[in-house]
Amino acid sequence: MTLDTIVDLKTHPLANPGFQAQARRALDKTGVLTLSGFLQPDVLAQLNEEAARHEHKAYFAQSTHNVYLTPPDPDLGPKHVFNRQVVSTKGCICDDQVEAGSPLRTLYHAASFQAFLCAVLGETALHPYADPLSSINIHYAPEGKELGWHFDNSEFAITLLLQKPSGGGGYEYIQDLRDAKRGEMNFDGVEAALDGRLEPTRLDIQPGTLVLFRGRNALHRVTPTQGDITRYLVVLAYNGEPGVALSENARKTFYGRVS
Numbered sequence: 001m002t003l004d005t006i007v008d009l010k011t012h013p014l015a016n017p018g019f020q021a022q023a024r025r026a027l028d029k030t031g032v033l034t035l036s037g038f039l040q041p042d043v044l045a046q047l048n049e050e051a052a053r054h055e056h057k058a059y060f061a062q063s064t065h066n067v068y069l070t071p072p073d074p075d076l077g078p079k080h081v082f083n084r085q086v087v088s089t090k091g092c093i094c095d096d097q098v099e100a101g102s103p104l105r106t107l108y109h110a111a112s113f114q115a116f117l118c119a120v121l122g123e124t125a126l127h128p129y130a131d132p133l134s135s136i137n138i139h140y141a142p143e144g145k146e147l148g149w150h151f152d153n154s155e156f157a158i159t160l161l162l163q164k165p166s167g168g169g170g171y172e173y174i175q176d177l178r179d180a181k182r183g184e185m186n187f188d189g190v191e192a193a194l195d196g197r198l199e200p201t202r203l204d205i206q207p208g209t210l211v212l213f214r215g216r217n218a219l220h221r222v223t224p225t226q227g228d229i230t231r232y233l234v235v236l237a238y239n240g241e242p243g244v245a246l247s248e249n250a251r252k253t254f255y256g257r258v259s
């Protein structure tokens, strides 16, 4: 399977330096790059069937979490924003449950796709997660299920919406709310966001769209699904450095297991 059978390379010429520069400008300006009609229509249909086939295996998050996806810090006290708990109830299947022959694996590992991402992100190489669960995930959000406010462990993530609910299921974010590399947690900004005093940016995207975002420093969430169409969404996660595993705390919260 070659990349052009998966991606509409006529509309999105990933190897073209001009296209790369334009994508990079969009990402730097807004914190998000969206490429609509990224997946070829037949692959989108195939991936929806694949997602539906494995839906019964999805693990649905059952515990609350803080926005940093860490265990609480008792020294800060229960009222501190670091310890503020938010709700996530969406489900997902992990990399070890994604079919061996899935086009998602071809896309994830394709050298030309990774070269495009590197050019856009200003990275020299991309690395999969060191744990066997976190690189490729398929998310499921039936009616009422949501993903609460959080910062990602990984610097950046790529999502592919497969099936859009009739209402809700919207991606909302606040760009550059913290600076993880500098250890800047921005408790005041996070508190303002959680209290609804900061207006997030909202994305309205269609199935087949690629979204690339810098989720480590952007506070983001997905609003509860409304209606009886389940939201299906793929996450492709990479790291700029090799050997990085998703934290055990995040794996327990979202996968219900660590390996």
Ligand SMILES: O=C(O)CCC(=O)C(=O)O
Residues within 6 Å of the ligand: 139, 147, 152, 159, 171, 215, 220, 222, 233, 235
């Ligand atoms: O579902 C989405 O659109 C975003 C997913 C996400 O933020 C995550 O998996 O960490």
Ligand SMILES: [Fe+2]
Residues within 6 Å of the ligand: 150, 151, 152, 215, 220
């Ligand atoms: Fe995220």
